[in-house]
Amino acid sequence: MKILRIIAMGLRGLLGKPLRTALSALGIVIGVASVVALTSLGNGIRDSVSGQITDLGPNIVTVSPGSESADGGGAIDAEMVSTLTPQDTRNVAALPSVKAASSNAATGAFVDGKGVQLSGVDPSYDEVRKVELASGRFVEGGGEIVLSHADAEKLFGGKPEGAVGKTLPVGGSARNVPEGLPPEQAQDSRQERPVREYEVVGVVASQPEGGLVQAASAVSYVTTADALELSGSETVGQILVAATGAGAVGEAKAGIASEIRAAHGGQEDFTVETQEELLSTFSQITDQLNVFLAGIAGISLLVGGIGIMNIMLVSVAERTREIGVRKALGATDGDVLLQFLFEAVLLATLGGLAGVALGVGSSVLLPVLISDLPAAAFATTQIALAFGVSALIGVLFGVVPAYRSARLAPVEALRRE
Numbered sequence: 001m002k003i004l005r006i007i008a009m010g011l012r013g014l015l016g017k018p019l020r021t022a023l024s025a026l027g028i029v030i031g032v033a034s035v036v037a038l039t040s041l042g043n044g045i046r047d048s049v050s051g052q053i054t055d056l057g058p059n060i061v062t063v064s065p066g067s068e069s070a071d072g073g074g075a076i077d078a079e080m081v082s083t084l085t086p087q088d089t090r091n092v093a094a095l096p097s098v099k100a101a102s103s104n105a106a107t108g109a110f111v112d113g114k115g116v117q118l119s120g121v122d123p124s125y126d127e128v129r130k131v132e133l134a135s136g137r138f139v140e141g142g143g144e145i146v147l148s149h150a151d152a153e154k155l156f157g158g159k160p161e162g163a164v165g166k167t168l169p170v171g172g173s174a175r176n177v178p179e180g181l182p183p184e185q186a187q188d189s190r191q192e193r194p195v196r197e198y199e200v201v202g203v204v205a206s207q208p209e210g211g212l213v214q215a216a217s218a219v220s221y222v223t224t225a226d227a228l229e230l231s232g233s234e235t236v237g238q239i240l241v242a243a244t245g246a247g248a249v250g251e252a253k254a255g256i257a258s259e260i261r262a263a264h265g266g267q268e269d270f271t272v273e274t275q276e277e278l279l280s281t282f283s284q285i286t287d288q289l290n291v292f293l294a295g296i297a298g299i300s301l302l303v304g305g306i307g308i309m310n311i312m313l314v315s316v317a318e319r320t321r322e323i324g325v326r327k328a329l330g331a332t333d334g335d336v337l338l339q340f341l342f343e344a345v346l347l348a349t350l351g352g353l354a355g356v357a358l359g360v361g362s363s364v365l366l367p368v369l370i371s372d373l374p375a376a377a378f379a380t381t382q383i384a385l386a387f388g389v390s391a392l393i394g395v396l397f398g399v400v401p402a403y404r405s406a407r408l409a410p411v412e413a414l415r416r417e
Contacts, residue, residue, distance in 0.1 A: 011346070024311040025351030027304025028390050032355025033362065034297030035386040039290050040363040040376040046286040048374035050279055058246040059099070060128065061253055062278065063092070063239035063260065064271045082235040083269050084260075086224055089122065089239050091259050097244055097252040100127035103224040104238040107231035111198075111220070112168045116151050119219040120227020120236070128242045131221070136164040136202030139223050145170065146202040146221040163200045170222075171195035172230040198222070249274050301389060304351065305397035312344050312401035323408050337406035344398020345391060352390030356383055 015021070065082035086103050093101035105120035125131070126138045131146070139146055145168065152160030155168065204220075224236060243252035257272045264270070273281070316323070323336055360383075363376035 020311060021347060021350075024307055025304070025347055025354065027300055027307045028348050028351030028393065029304075029355040029358060031297055031300030031302075031304050032352050032386045032390050033358035034300055035294050036356055036359025036383055037362045037366075037376075038293040038297055039382045040359070040378050041366065041373070042286055042290040042293065043377035043379055043382075044363075044367070044374045046283060047377045049282060058275055059243040059249055059252075060275050061241040061243060061249060061256060062273050063088075063241065063256060064273070065235075065237065065269070066271060067268050082237055083264060083267070084236050084239055085234065086228075086236060088260050088263055089224075089236070091263060092239060092241055092256050093124070095252065095255045095259065097248040097255055099242045099244045100124040101239060101241045102128050103236040104240055105224055105227040105231065105233070105236040106219075107172075107227045107233075109230050110171050110195075111145075111151070112155055112170075114154060117219050118145075118227055118230065119221050120224040120230075121221055122224055125221075125240070128240045132205040134203045134205040135161060136200070138202055139221055140201075142223055142226055143196070143198055144201045144223065145198040146204060147200055148204045148218050148220045149206040150218060151220045152200075152203045160203050163203050166200045167197045168200060169195045170198045170230070172232065198226075249276075298389075301393055304390075305348070305393040308344055308347055308394060309397040309400060311347075312340060312398055313404070315343070316340065316401050316405045319405075320408065323405055327408070333406040336408075337402045340402035340405045341395070341398045344401065345394035348390050348394025348398075349387075352387045355390065356387055359383075359386075 063084065065084055084103075089101050089103040092098060102122040102125035103120065104125075107118050107120060109116055109118050121139070123138065123140045131138060133146070134149065136146070147155065147160070147163055149160055152163045156163050156166070222230075228234060228236070241252060241256060243249045253272050253274055257270075260270055260272075261268065326336060360378065363378070367373045367375050
């Protein structure tokens, strides 16, 4: 009965001033909502990208420019200029453990006067990463282009179905001039890439927005040689390899590294990664990002705890007479301490519940409003932890006010009032 009486008095104390109670819990609400929303959306992004990487196939191996970090974490030196060449791709494709290999050279270009993002690939690219076409076929030789669905709509007045068989003028973009060239050389570089006619041989099928599949369908394709001609470069940005099977991935990775290393004079200026390693690296990055974001959101919880302690200290000061009367009527120090501690915990718990509801709601709503954002993935343990931390904050930051209220002597409390 004593516990029920303490709970009833605590509720009466909080409900007596609802606006103050709501404002006091606001920091906890924001903190818990931020933790729930950020971790849930982060989990959703991780699951979405991981699933799409897995869907590409367990036998895919990627060769990127730059070397692995010293700790073996797979990080790429972003300042490393690519030394990968089409010849490297041909050497890799000849390995017995390799089913197909393709270069990937990204470049910008003007197609019929409109800016288009091109991906220069080999005809074998379709065997490594399947490109779904709405019509036509994939590139097989120079002077051919496969338009993305969006580019086809842009270039043919919203009628991509009529693109196949048409010819378009394609010229290198000024963005492709190598950095650091003197103005006169940059001008010469642009002039060396005249506009030429390309035949549209295919149109990529439209894909749902978001993810790697949609990203792959958002670019138009030409051959690697044409992309390098348009960009004025001699190196490619990536080599994509399909091993003969999942069991041959290890052999393919070792063979690829050995082949390219030998071609580069023993230089380790590239990184070979399997799908499993890419998944591991990506998971590590997203997990670290989740911890970082949760830490930032945790600052709101700390601020909310300080707010609760502040408002409880004010409450103790305002209710000095009540404390004195209760003690004069026989209430013990423990009774008073439990009452104010319960109020602090209840305040934090209510804020935690509201924060969980707000976090879950915003996590569900944001992917609806932002089409490129994957659906949130809720982890019960993370939500429970966020709620538990809010209750713990109520205990930790409610102890001082509760202890101060319990230490008031009845006579002193009544005289002070």
